[in-house]
Amino acid sequence: MSRTTIPDLYEKYEGGEPLTMLTAYDASIARQVDAAGVDMILVGDSAGDNHLGYDDTLPVTLEEALSNTAAVVRGTEAAFVVADLPFLTYGTSMAESVENAGRFLKEAGADAVKLETAPYGETTIEIVDRLTELGIPVQGHVGLTPQRRNEIGGAYVQGRDTDTSSPGEALVDTARRLEEAGAFSVVLETVSEGVGREVTEAVDVPTIGIGSGRYVDGQVLVTNDVLGLGAEPYSLSKQYADLDSEIRDAVERYVDEVESGEFPTRDNAFDPVDEG
Ligand SMILES: Nc1nc(=O)c2c([nH]1)NC[C@@H]1CN(c3ccc(C(=O)N[C@@H](CCC(=O)O)C(=O)O)cc3)CN21
Numbered sequence: 001m002s003r004t005t006i007p008d009l010y011e012k013y014e015g016g017e018p019l020t021m022l023t024a025y026d027a028s029i030a031r032q033v034d035a036a037g038v039d040m041i042l043v044g045d046s047a048g049d050n051h052l053g054y055d056d057t058l059p060v061t062l063e064e065a066l067s068n069t070a071a072v073v074r075g076t077e078a079a080f081v082v083a084d085l086p087f088l089t090y091g092t093s094m095a096e097s098v099e100n101a102g103r104f105l106k107e108a109g110a111d112a113v114k115l116e117t118a119p120y121g122e123t124t125i126e127i128v129d130r131l132t133e134l135g136i137p138v139q140g141h142v143g144l145t146p147q148r149r150n151e152i153g154g155a156y157v158q159g160r161d162t163d164t165s166s167p168g169e170a171l172v173d174t175a176r177r178l179e180e181a182g183a184f185s186v187v188l189e190t191v192s193e194g195v196g197r198e199v200t201e202a203v204d205v206p207t208i209g210i211g212s213g214r215y216v217d218g219q220v221l222v223t224n225d226v227l228g229l230g231a232e233p234y235s236l237s238k239q240y241a242d243l244d245s246e247i248r249d250a251v252e253r254y255v256d257e258v259e260s261g262e263f264p265t266r267d268n269a270f271d272p273v274d275e276g
């Protein structure tokens with residue numbers, strides 16, 4: 001089986017089928033997500049809190065993200081792999097943005113990068129224009145942009161009628177500008193359902209929502225939330241498994257069995273010694 005391409009994604013989108021995307025940060029989870037048939041895997045900077053033990057996405061480094069991306073690529077064969085560019089690995093200068101984004105394709109084997117754009121964020125729109133001109137596909141990301149958490153002040157839904165710093169029309173305009181700059185798709189993070197629909201109607205590239213309602217072209221969630229793996233439940237998400245308790249039970253049984261002498265047995269030994 002060959003890896004999913006942007007034309008493959010567009011064929012599904014144009015056929016009116018919802019696109020599926022989940023995060024992964026390592027080869028073993030990515031292998032299962034891939035085999036289960038997800039269209040795109042996002043190597044999110046959400047690795048910060050979900051994989052690397054930081055409080056949020058801000059501390060994630062370029063080298064950590066490259067390492068996570070390379071592991072996900074090695075573990076997969078079908079999904080389109082999008083590498084999320086960490087905080088301040090883009091936007092500092094055009095040259096640094098291009099060099100850093102390029103490393104995700106050249107060294108880690110990603111199929112595309114993703115970067116966050118603030119409402120009317122001129123700098124990042126220019127970067128998207130440059131990257132796509134050079135052959136680095138870019139997925140845009142508007143709405144809640146967690147790298148701007150110190151600006152925004154928390155995990156707040158964006159684009160509500162009451163939202164003055166990020167009104168719906170700013171998000172629609174910004175998504176349009178990203179499309180013009182060459183973005184092949186735009187992620188909408190926690191925007192009100194009406195804004196999710198407006199943006200989706202305003203652009204001709206697939207919108208991928210997280211907590212952005214039903215009227216978008218595809219869905220992305222954080223896999224830890226889907227699997228119940230070290231994540232707090234959010235109403236925007238849905239938990240399909242409880243890996244925390246599975247893991248805890250298995251490890252407790254292992255500890256008990258080693259302590260009681262139940263494991264290992266003769267069957268677990270090489271060239272076992274015959275008991276006299
Ligand atoms: N593991 C994980 N999964 C996620 O889905 C996730 C993260 N991490 N980190 C940040 C983003 C943003 N997320 C969220 C989660 C909840 C609200 C939310 O309920 N906002 C309400 C209340 C905000 C408040 O009062 O704190 C709102 O009305 O804006 C928004 C964004 C979830 N996201």
Ligand SMILES: CC(C)C(=O)C(=O)O
Pocket residue numbers: 023042043044045046047084187189210220221222
């Ligand atoms: C939530 C998604 C869209 C993301 O950016 C991430 O996982 O880092």
Ligand SMILES: [Mg+2]
Pocket residue numbers: 044045046057084
């Ligand atoms: Mg992210």
